[in-house]
Amino acid sequence: xxxxxxxxxxxxGQILEEIAEQVTTKPEKILQGTExxxxxxxxAMTIVGLAVVFAALLILVIFLYLSGxxxxxxxxxxxxxxxxxxxxxxxxSAAAKPAAAKLPPKAPAPAAEDDSEVIAVIMAAxxxxxxADGKQYKLHSVRQVTRRGSGRSVxxxxxxxxxxxxx
Amino acid sequence: xxxxxxxxxxxxxxxxxxxxxxxxxxxxxxxxxLMILISFVFMYLAIAKGFEPLLLLPISFGMLLTNLPMADLxxxxxxxxxxxxxxxxxxxxxxxxxxILYLGVKLQVYPPLIFLGIGxxxxxxPLIANPKSFLLGAAAQGGxxxxxxxxxLLGFTAAEAGSIAIIGGADGPTAIYVSTRLLTxxxxxxxxxxxxxxxxxxxxxxxxxxxxxxxMTTKKQRAVKMEQLRTVSKTExxxxxxxxxxxxxxxxxxxxPLVGMLMFGxxxxxxxxxxxxxxxxQNALMNIITIFLGVSVGATTKADQIFSLKFGGxxxxxxxxxSLGTACGLLFGKxxxxxxxxxxxxxxxxxxxxxxxxxxxxxQKVGAETDPTNFLLMHAMGPNVAGVIGSAVAAGVLLSVIx
Numbered sequence: 292x293x294x295x296x297x298x299x300x301x302x303x304g305q306i307l308e309e310i311a312e313q314v315t316t317k318p319e320k321i322l323q324g325t326e327x328x329x330x331x332x333x334x335a336m337t338i339v340g341l342a343v344v345f346a347a348l349l350i351l352v353i354f355l356y357l358s359g360x361x362x363x364x365x366x367x368x369x370x371x372x373x374x375x376x377x378x379x380x381x382x383x384s385a386a387a388k389p390a391a392a393k394l395p396p397k398a399p400a401p402a403a404e405d406d407s408e409v410i411a412v413i414m415a416a417x418x419x420x421x422x423a424d425g426k427q428y429k430l431h432s433v434r435q436v437t438r439r440g441s442g443r444s445v446x447x448x449x450x451x452x453x454x455x456x457x458x
Numbered sequence: 459x460x461x462x463x464x465x466x467x468x469x470x471x472x473x474x475x476x477x478x479x480x481x482x483x484x485x486x487x488x489x490x491x492l493m494i495l496i497s498f499v500f501m502y503l504a505i506a507k508g509f510e511p512l513l514l515l516p517i518s519f520g521m522l523l524t525n526l527p528m529a530d531l532x533x534x535x536x537x538x539x540x541x542x543x544x545x546x547x548x549x550x551x552x553x554x555x556x557x558i559l560y561l562g563v564k565l566q567v568y569p570p571l572i573f574l575g576i577g578x579x580x581x582x583x584p585l586i587a588n589p590k591s592f593l594l595g596a597a598a599q600g601g602x603x604x605x606x607x608x609x610x611l612l613g614f615t616a617a618e619a620g621s622i623a624i625i626g627g628a629d630g631p632t633a634i635y636v637s638t639r640l641l642t643x644x645x646x647x648x649x650x651x652x653x654x655x656x657x658x659x660x661x662x663x664x665x666x667x668x669x670x671x672x673x674m675t676t677k678k679q680r681a682v683k684m685e686q687l688r689t690v691s692k693t694e695x696x697x698x699x700x701x702x703x704x705x706x707x708x709x710x711x712x713x714x715p716l717v718g719m720l721m722f723g724x725x726x727x728x729x730x731x732x733x734x735x736x737x738x739x740q741n742a743l744m745n746i747i748t749i750f751l752g753v754s755v756g757a758t759t760k761a762d763q764i765f766s767l768k769f770g771g772x773x774x775x776x777x778x779x780x781s782l783g784t785a786c787g788l789l790f791g792k793x794x795x796x797x798x799x800x801x802x803x804x805x806x807x808x809x810x811x812x813x814x815x816x817x818x819x820x821x822q823k824v825g826a827e828t829d830p831t832n833f834l835l836m837h838a839m840g841p842n843v844a845g846v847i848g849s850a851v852a853a854g855v856l857l858s859v860i861x
Contacts, residue, residue, distance in 0.1 A: 320860055325617065332610075337604065340599075340852060346709070347705070348593065350709070
């Protein structure tokens with residue numbers, strides 16, 4: 292219990308003593324704390340304890356599945372609407388495509404995220420690297436790396452590695 | 459002239475007899491000395507080895523303060539039951555500094571407030587996205603109840619066995635909450651004893667868990683990659699703490715202070731409208747409470763009260779409790795692996811012991827050993843935060859059965 296209103300209604304100055312009583316005079320419990328237990332008591336306590344913990348959390352699992360189901364449905368309905376509006380930005384990406392085509396012929400941008408900006412950034416990084424030791428590099432192709440098994444990009448992988456390396 | 463010399467020697471003798479040094483070498487003083495040395499060991503572990511320093515350092519310093527003879531910072535005898543209850547008026551009148559701070563432990567104020575701060579820092583979305591995790595959080599509480607069996611068979615009383623068993627919950631505030639209520643003084647075990655064991659082993663989780671995890675799982679099981687978790691909406695995150703509070707408090711009322719405050723903190727966080735309160739709860743308030751809690755819990759390890767073989771017994775049973783919790787979680791993880799046809803990586807089961815986020819990081823680490831591209835961290839966070847709720851429920855059960 293968080294609050295015992297009756298305690299604070301008392302004005303006779305006995306509040307602390309009564310708190311003491313509330314806290315330490317316990318109602319009759321099944322196991323007496325100061326006594327040693329026999330085998331059946333121990334076994335009963337263990338089984339009851341585990342059962343109650345599982346039951347309580349199982350009820351929470353059921354609740355979460357039920358509420359999760361409702362929210363998933365609601366989420367799908369919401370997602371269905373923005374899809375109609377999606378075609379408009381496509382024309383914008385189409386306009387960007389010719390720019391990508393002007394790049395060296397052997398530089399097919401990754402199909403999924405065809406972005407001339409990304410390629411420009413990669414070229415700039417390489418040029419900067421080359422300038423440092425007086426060499427010039429030519430970018431022939433940019434291909435997306437798919438790592439077998441992980442399905443993550445190198446950058447995502449590096450980020451994850453970084454975030455999950457605590458020791 | 460003789461009178462002056464007499465006065466002088468008497469005064470010196472009186473001062474000497476009142477000094478702590480004299481008391482250290484008087485009857486039973488060696489016990490204090492030993493406890494002070496033990497406090498140095500824990501200080502060393504906290505400072506040099508980085509074992510949960512935020513808690514072990516205050517606890518071990520409280521241990522030092524309380525065992526300095528004649529300093530009278532803490533009086534174990536004030537906390538003895540008189541006619542079935544503690545005489546709080548006497549504590550307020552005669553108590554030392556640490557007695558007054560210990561009021562917050564004894565009246566069970568500090569642990570729920572710490573839970574408030576933890577709630578502000580915990581993200582329950584991995585659990586909401588994968589409710590099955592709750593079962594792993596429940597299974598790992600097996601460590602509590604099986605340790606209860608071991609302690610009971612070794613001849614500890616029900617209250618002692620319950621207090622030792624709760625160490626297996628791997629949750630410091632919960633362990634303090636339960637043990638301070640069960641251990642009513644006079645016994646050989648104190649709350650400080652339990653807290654020392656709990657925090658030491660929480661720091662040792664990265665050493666205790668991995669061997670058990672490798673032993674109990676096959677390489678194939680450890681390599682299982684789990685489906686990415688769905689994203690959880692804000693509304694769900696807001697409903698979750700409210701619903702958990704209502705459900706758990708109705709089922710196990712004695713767990714309400716812990717779970718209620720945990721969920722209150724989480725609601726503050728997820729609501730997004732109480733930034734100032736969150737800031738205080740998870741920083742200033744939590745730090746203040748941690749200092750009060752640590753130093754006063756450490757003070758309960760007074761030599762004449764605590765020193766016996768049982769101190770070692772508690773430390774030994776504590777590590778058994780942690781290991782059993784890990785094993786139970788893994789076992790249930792293996793069951794889920796079977797039932798789901800290999801979709802669940804059993805390694806996330808060991809995260810069901812509630813040491814957040816350490817246990818989940820261990821699952822991640824051991825999983826990545828087998829396959830570096832496997833990321834279990836978020837999957838393991840589900841059982842991990844479920845373990846916090848699970849151990850609070852287990853605490854409630856212990857408190858309502860043992861009197």
